[in-house]
Amino acid sequence: MLEINNIRYQYDHDWFHFSLNVERGDIISLIGPSGAGKSTLLSLLAGFISPDSGCICVDGKQIDLLPSYERPFAMLFQEYNLFPHLSVRQNIGLGVDPGLSLSSKQWDLVDEAANQVGIGELIEKKPEQLSGGQKQRAALARCFVQNRPFWLLDEPFSALDPIVRQDMLELVKTLAKQQQVTVIMVTHHLNDARKIANRFAFIADYSVVETGDIELLQNAHSNPLLSAFIRAGE
Secondary structure (H helix, E strand, O other): OEEEEEEEEEEOOEEEEEEEEEOOOOEEEEEOOOOOOHHHHHHHHHOOOOOOEEEEEEOOEEOOOOOHHHOOEEEEEOOOOOOOOOOHHHHHHOOOOOOOOOOHHHHHHHHHHHHHOOOHHHOOOOHHHOOHHHHHHHHHHHHHOOOOOEEEEEOOOOOOOHHHHHHHHHHHHHHHHHHOOEEEEEOOOHHHHHHHOOEEEEEEOOEEEEEEEHHHOOOOOOOHHHHHHHHHHO
16 A cells, blocks of 8 residues: 655745645645645655655555655556657667666567557657657657556656557556556546546645545535536536
8 A cells, every 4th residue: 555644845935734645556646736745755755855744655565755766656657757869679678777788588578568569560669750649659668667556647648649548548447457557647627537547646735635535526525616617627
């Protein structure tokens, strides 16, 4: 289990306060207004920023004092973060070793990952030769070759057209189940949350104000803030 216990973080004059438990195998969507703290929460988990108080634990072990590279998280961004001078194969390989000193067996794993996300025939191409959906597939492959038990997805598909976005959501859901990975995904699309997740966390005013099963994500929710947010997004 991932436990986020009373994490507090100050940015300028604003204080963020997060408490949230995520069970292994969950796919949880973080939803809420822009600027409420969803991406900040992912950055705290990944170790890009440090909390002022509180702790983050995985299976009872505190991890928030560890450097980013030792934490059990792989992260996928909207911007792809592919290096333009490297091939697709090399970009995926960076997830295994940032120095690209891979064994033949590790390169085989990279090729297998490319095939799993449907870009096996594109591995020698450069990112500039790929469509937006293909670039995000390459970034997703690099994410899961890291062999981390948690994926942090920060609106990775929001710039894609609706059909490609739905394909990517299905792919993440399938791969997460195959790899037995826990997924925490920020999204502004409520339908995306309903499609991929089994749970949600609603973040507003810099804190988690509501959590529940995805079936509860409806207009008639008892929390008035959440109900208003859902109605505005429908």
